[in-house]
Amino acid sequence: MMDEFAPDMIIEPLLVEKAVAGRRGYLFPALDVPAAPALDSRYARTGSARLPEASELDTVRHFSRLSTMAYGVDYGFYPLGSCTMKYNPKVNEEAASLDGFASVHPLQDEDTVQGSLALMYRTIEDLSELVGMKWGTLQGCAGAHGEYTGLKTIRTYFLHRNEMNRNKILIPVSAHGTNPASASMNGFEVVQVASDERGLVDIEDLKSKLDETVAGIMLTNPNTLGLFEKDIRKIASLVHEAGGLLYYDGANFNALMGMARPGDMGFDVVHLNLHKTFSTPHGGGGPGSGPVLVKEELVPYLPQPDIVFHKSTGRYAFKWNPKTSCGKVSGFWGNFLVIVRAYTYILCMGSDGLKAASQHAVLNANYMQAALRKVFPVAYDGLCKHEFVLTLEAMKEETGVSALDLAKGLVDMGIHPPTMYFPMIVHEALMFEPTESESKDTLDHACEAMKSLKETAYSDPEALHNAPCTAVITRVDEVRAAKSPVVRY
Amino acid sequence: MYSYIPHTEQETRAMLDAIGVKSLEDLFSDVKEAGCLLERPLDIEKGRSEEQTLDIIRGLAALNIKGVSFLGAGSYDHVIPSAVKSLSSLPAFSTAYTPYQPEISQGVLEAIFEYQSLICELTGMDVSNASLYDGASAAAEAASLAIADKRKSSRVVLSGTMHPFAIQCVKTWALGTGREVVVLPEKNGVNDYSSLESLLDDSAAAFIAQSPNRYGYLEDFTGVADLVHSRKCLFAISSDPLSLAMQKSQAEWGADIAFGDTQVLGIPMGFGGPYCGYMAVRQDLMRKIPGRIVGQTVDTEGRRAFVLTLQAREQHIKRERATSNICSNEALCSLTNVIYASLLGWEGLKEASSQSYSKAHYLAAGLKELGYCAGAGLAPFWCEFPVVFKSPEKLEEFTEEMKRNGIFSGVKLSRITLDRKDDSTLLVAVTEKRTREQLDRYLAIAKREAR
Known part of the structure; x- marks a missing residue:
């Protein structure tokens, strides 16, 4: 592949393309013990590996330049729906960098890691209170991993109750793609539930699908349209009467902190996304953290080990629970340094701050929705929670300019595009989630940008077909990438 | 105290007016109508200043003892060069989302492409994904890939010398799903292959092993790939990637799937996480590998560009038929790995x-x-x-x-x-x-x- 491109067709060469034989970016001190006899040839590697040969400065410049070709929350508005791209406070980073956390081995004796254990214990306590659950686990490493863990806990619960006939998970058609994928990884059959004209769960359709084969329903509340499921208590009693459980996908929990709790609505299992609601950075796609919190009757089936506090000694400890636990879902105890950041955020915000965060997230979404409904139709209009969905179907028909084109136009105005073409029940969808971090003037600017882009769509559609024009590259050929994949040098 | 909310009182008022409601509480009238409003304050302490917060956090960190x-x-x-943390904390990397918009994500995408190449070079395999959660959970993904690859299979055979936590992860994956996990016995701290052929019955899809194993010993996989393949199963090996600078790579042993944990490549121990799982496969399994993959392409001007590709495998397209449910992975950790490996080079x-x-x-x-x-x-x-x-x-x-x-x-x-x-x-x-x-x-x- 290296020869395929003329030098001026390469934005930033791969570091390996600039390798200079023998150049090194890090040197180890000389070996200060006798060299051990070589590994038996039966086990020894014969092939080498082609890696960069670069100085420290070469490496620093390469990655620094790459970072100028990326866009983070620190650079501008990032209203990516369902992703909660709120500000990632710098104090969180300082906390996670403390040597007492960063340099600790996961299998040190428990008496040498009381700080880590206390922090995890208190995080579970606070998260449980926030969502109205009894207790939880921090082992999930991302949102989808939390879903997998929560559903596995449900599976194990029914296994112990000899109810393995419960083999179905109900999922609304508007749900995140991870929901059905997590259900099927757990061996469940996925049954879709329709949305009604309000954009909410269709109660009649739900009723028709409830029977003794249903293990539960997965819901996001507010849902992916940003709407609160007003019938949630009804839904909960219907599902519970049929013997099923309610799973709460916490992707959208930033709308409700301190205002409402899934546990009070009737949910039995919750996962949260610490990298969304609790301000830990997304890192270009992880690491996240997906804690799972459950009602009392499900606690025994959570992954192991649990963390316990012995009042008599004032000590924290791990507790393995092999008889009932579903086992392990990741290598050690979860993404600990992400949890440190989230706990720092909880300490800083407190109960009043967390509630204010949700209130202002909802304020910002409704403010933007009010301004933008004059520009594009809102897919399901009304009071929204933390996000809302516009449909650009009419503009597409009238001008040929799609939601994608308009999103690319936002890039030229310094704004990260909202989530596109989701949920699937809305045509030409753009889903905005401004979060509480953004100020009124940022929102005003974004709404003005949307308005002017719409004008451009009608006056000069070609300009938007060609957007963006200010980024380091123009639009890419996705078909070529998938048809003849080049996925390594 | 909560300085992360920029609104002044006047702005909040103006925004409420624009929406047409009287108060912040009124924005939750739907929640109230549904009978779901929390009528009491949370039982969590009130907010603190940054300094008060740091006092508590530093106090907890000080309770941990180092040796x-x-x-x-x-x-x-392992040693972590200073430049690793400095570069991986650049805010354009750390505060970005998954690179869905290639025009403004070339930096993240190119770094992932370099990471995938690094993993392929170390393991000798053809295709690497953009990362998984960690080495132990990657074992379950390897099992899942194998079961999906072989019709009517339900069993995976695990080496009894694998890390016990990885074995637990695979058993948890199988629990309550009708999948079966059997464990190959060990002898003198390494695999005893005498029963492998019989364990690999018609329902079996894979043999999964680890080297260095749970005791630190290197496994001798001579002849194992042939045996496993003769039973129409896939062979997966988990290896510490730094050990691959000395011991035979997964490809050299004839494996189909290579996986493991990249913590050793520049990631701090951090009380167990975040770490990063790697997975790489032979070319013919490319469309079955879980997780994101970055590929090379061109932009409309013919310039080299990178983009998330082969997404038809993934949950946001395939939903319940996806190869895995993974969405967020460990991108910043894989970036850390590639910075580390770039500084060190092969030597x-x-x-x-x-x-x-x-x-x-x-x-x-x-x-x-x-x-x-x-x-x-x-x-x-x-x-x-x-x-x-x-x-x-x-x-x-x-x-x-x-x-x-x-x-x-x-x-x-x-x-x-x-x-x-x-x-x-x-x-x-x-x-x-x-x-x-x-x-x-x-x-x-x-x-x-x-x-």
Whole structure:
């Protein structure tokens, strides 16, 4: 592949393309013990590996330049729906960098890691209170991993109750793609539930699908349209009467902190996304953290080990629970340094701050929705929670300019595009989630940008077909990438 | 206290007016109508200043005690060059989302492409994904890939010398789903292959193993790939990626799937996470691998560009028929890996690997000389080896005395196997970071304890 491109067709060469034989970016001190006899040839590697040969400065410049070709929350508005791209406070980073956390081995004796254990214990306590659950686990490493863990806990619960006939998970058609994928990884059959004209769960359709084969329903509340499921208590009693459980996908929990709790609505299992609601950075796609919190009757089936506090000694400890636990879902105890950041955020915000965060997230979404409904139709209009969905179907028909084109136009105005073409029940969808971090003037600017882009769509559609024009590259050929994949040098 | 909300009172008022509601509470009228409004404050303390918060956090960090670490069993204290953290914390990397918009994500995408290439080079495989959560959960993904690859299969065979936490992850994946996990017995600390052929029955989809294994021993996979393939199964090997600078790669052993944990490539121990799982496969399994993949393409001007590709495998397209549910992975950790490997280069990786090897053998030889039963298996080891004590009490005395001298001397095997019979075995890991002085101090204390 290296020869395929003329030098001026390469934005930033791969570091390996600039390798200079023998150049090194890090040197180890000389070996200060006798060299051990070589590994038996039966086990020894014969092939080498082609890696960069670069100085420290070469490496620093390469990655620094790459970072100028990326866009983070620190650079501008990032209203990516369902992703909660709120500000990632710098104090969180300082906390996670403390040597007492960063340099600790996961299998040190428990008496040498009381700080880590206390922090995890208190995080579970606070998260449980926030969502109205009894207790939880921090082992999930991302949102989808939390879903997998929560559903596995449900599976194990029914296994112990000899109810393995419960083999179905109900999922609304508007749900995140991870929901059905997590259900099927757990061996469940996925049954879709329709949305009604309000954009909410269709109660009649739900009723028709409830029977003794249903293990539960997965819901996001507010849902992916940003709407609160007003019938949630009804839904909960219907599902519970049929013997099923309610799973709460916490992707959208930033709308409700301190205002409402899934546990009070009737949910039995919750996962949260610490990298969304609790301000830990997304890192270009992880690491996240997906804690799972459950009602009392499900606690025994959570992954192991649990963390316990012995009042008599004032000590924290791990507790393995092999008889009932579903086992392990990741290598050690979860993404600990992400949890440190989230706990720092909880300490800083407190109960009043967390509630204010949700209130202002909802304020910002409704403010933007009010301004933008004059520009594009809102897919399901009304009071929204933390996000809302516009449909650009009419503009597409009238001008040929799609939601994608308009999103690319936002890039030229310094704004990260909202989530596109989701949920699937809305045509030409753009889903905005401004979060509480953004100020009124940022929102005003974004709404003005949307308005002017719409004008451009009608006056000069070609300009938007060609957007963006200010980024380091123009639009890419996705078909070529998938048809003849080049996925390594 | 909560300074992360920028709204002034006047702005909030103006925004409420624009929406047409009177108060922030009114924005939750739907929640109230549904009877779901929380009518009391949360039982969580009120907010604090940044300094008050840091006081508490620093206090917790100070409760953790550090020592000179000879701990391993899945997490290792290797050298991390200063530039690694400095570059991986650049805010355009750390505060970005998944690179869905290629025009403004070329930096993230190119770094992932370099990471995928790194993993392919180390493992010898054709295609790597953009990362998984960690090495243990990657074992479950390997099992899942194999089951999906072979029609009507339901069984995976795991090596009994795999890390017990990885075995637990695979068993958890199988729990309640009709999938079956069977474990191959071990002999002298390595796989005993005598029953492998019979375990690989028609329902089996894969044999999954690990080297260096849970004791630190290297497994001899000679002939295993042929046997596994003759049973129409896939062969997956988990390896510490730094060990691959010395020992045969997964491709050299004839494996179909390579996976493991990249913590050793520049990621701090961090009490167990975040780490990063890698997975790479042969070309013909490319469309079955879980997780994101970055591919090369061109923009409309013909310039080289990178983009997320082969997405038809993934959950946001395929939903319940996706190869995995994974969405967020460990992108920033994989970036950390590629920065680390770029600084070291192949020569540096070989040096870190061989110095760890030599220092581990120096310590093991020293312990043997003092009469300890160290690394007594028949197989060679790389940077970690077991020491078997006469009794759990003897082990306890040894590790306590070490601890009093500021040394974390090893991981008691029962910490990971959860089996009392392993109470008298200590796993000792040595990295290139340990100095001669530290090794000799370890031996000096061991000498006192041996008496």
